[in-house]
Amino acid sequence: MAQSRKKPQPVPEARRGISPKWIGTLVGCALLVYIVVRKIDDIREVKAAGASITFGSNAPPPSMPPDQQRKLSEQIQAEVEAALRQAAKAETAPEPPPSPVDLTGTWTTPDGSAIWTVTIENGYLVTREQYTANSNVVTAVGYGSFNGKTWSLQIQNIFGASGTAALDLEDDDTLKGEVVLDGQRFLLVLRR
Numbered sequence: 001m002a003q004s005r006k007k008p009q010p011v012p013e014a015r016r017g018i019s020p021k022w023i024g025t026l027v028g029c030a031l032l033v034y035i036v037v038r039k040i041d042d043i044r045e046v047k048a049a050g051a052s053i054t055f056g057s058n059a060p061p062p063s064m065p066p067d068q069q070r071k072l073s074e075q076i077q078a079e080v081e082a083a084l085r086q087a088a089k090a091e092t093a094p095e096p097p098p099s100p101v102d103l104t105g106t107w108t109t110p111d112g113s114a115i116w117t118v119t120i121e122n123g124y125l126v127t128r129e130q131y132t133a134n135s136n137v138v139t140a141v142g143y144g145s146f147n148g149k150t151w152s153l154q155i156q157n158i159f160g161a162s163g164t165a166a167l168d169l170e171d172d173d174t175l176k177g178e179v180v181l182d183g184q185r186f187l188l189v190l191r192r
Helices: 020-038 066-089
Strands: 043-047 052-055 105-108 114-121 124-131 134-146 150-157 162-171 174-181 184-191
Touching (some): 105 184, 114 134, 150 174
Antiparallel strands (some): 043 052, 114 124, 150 162, 162 174
8 A cells, every 4th residue: 555645735924933034123123112212302313214313412512621611602602692782783683572471581401401591682582501411601502582482593502503493382381393503403392
């Protein structure tokens, strides 16, 4: 009697298990999700098509000596003060519209790393940024007008970057918007 040989049946896809290639992909995705969740406050930009995430720090670069930081801080403050005096002489300072919210005072980033002190000078809202790690140095100065909803301002920092910001008043205690410094865009949230 001849034995019949059974032809081996192919194993269905669902029964094969997960290949090493899929395990590597899943581990890579999990690692990426973990990094994004842990560094969510430092993300400056996400590009879907280019598949890139740009991280930035909320702290000033540590490579600049403190004496140089103080010197540059004094310089940018003097430049902004001169611009404000010039605007006052030209009588182009805006008449601030009445606002139910006074923006003057101290605002901080959600992580508490930076403080923005806001004052009114020559009809403009002026801010001086300081980091809590080095609170005796003003790292950035900005000024602009507030229309009751959006604070539009020009900003310059001690690291040579300058640009603009548009911060919307979300409630009496939160400003949120986009800052563009030398082409780099990032989200800024400030709270009282």
